[in-house]
Amino acid sequence: MNVVYLFMSSHAAMILDKMIIPQIQTESHGANVVGLFFFADNVHLCLPEHPIGEKLSVLATKHGFFLACCDFCCVQRGISGCLYPGVIEGCFPDLFRLAGEREVDHIITL
């Protein structure tokens, strides 16, 4: 099962850090994560300065899933262009394109 996560809520970072990342690292997540898309303050998670950012970047490279952030949210927070190399800044058309290329079964919002 291929899944994409959308990170919307203020506590999504905790869920990512404490559950999803460790489970992916130990290959016990139960689904194949093909992409993560970040909204609102969660776009900070894709910054090199963020403690979760480096873990995410390493995992994305190793497992080949995409990292993408809401472009408006990045601009609003003054961090556009400052994300990890390879992180996509885009909007829903990009999300659906990326999801469509990967035969996603579920898009899950956290």
Next chain:
Amino acid sequence: MIEGTKSSVDGRCPICIRECRRGESFCGRRDADGRLRQPDIVAAWMIDRLFEKPIIHLGPDLPVLSIGSWGCNFRCLGCQNARLSWTATGEGIKIINLDPGVIIRTARARGCRGICYTYNEPAIQIEFVEETARQARAAGLINVFVTNSTLTCSSIDRLAPWIDAVAADIKSFDDNFYLRYCGTQGIIDVAAKIRRCIRRFKDDGCHVEVRTNIIPGVNDSEDAFRRISGWIRESLSPETPWHLTRYFPSHLLGTCKTPAKTLFQAQTIGRDEGLAFVHVHLSKGCDCAGDRCLIREAANGDPSLPSCCDQGLNFRTWSGIADFEKHD
């Protein structure tokens, strides 16, 4: 002409917690009788959005007309609007006398959905804010008040009916911090009074979002984060937003800009303490921090470089009403 405020019965100014004696005016905006000098002036203005205040949880990110004046009841060493705030005479500041009605008409003409009172401490010209806010409310605009949280209870009760949202600073729990970094000599229990002010705004029905500008090595301890976030949770509510803004070197305080990891650490602590909404602002210290940052980078971090405010890069300073009317 806006009606002035007289001193309280004991002769002290009733506006802010500094409570200056009759004949004294720390902010420089009051005459010997406590009346507001230059009651309806604006020295800086800009059209921006609620997110910049920061007010995020009031509703949609609406455009607002931000206005400010000169003078302040603090003397923050790292003030990013020092040219406006540190003066006690207004000398050298371009100002324009302005009827609140003109501000409101212009805001509406420019598509703004509200008025934001900001830049310097707006409480020191409470009469102007009150009148403008009252008229703005009647015109269907919202009012946003950005403050260092130093109003007396009577001032809050006076303003609150017209204010929709308050971006309230709490810089520290420590009186010594305020004494050393904000120039609060003569104010007893300043930190407690600031907390009381924020609480009062909430009790009076205003939407309150709390802001802490984190300065490296000054107010960036884990204990400081826990105390502030714990207080917000207990005294305001777990749903009260807490904004963590970044310090950028400015004015007399040459400390380096706040490391991002410090802000994220504070965010984690705030969430651990039970706050539902803790927001990090990496590019924001004050209203001009983003621009300042670019200037610093262009100058290879030269600390002697004046702020963007000094260079007029951020503020659209008044040069006349015609100028105001034609800008967007």
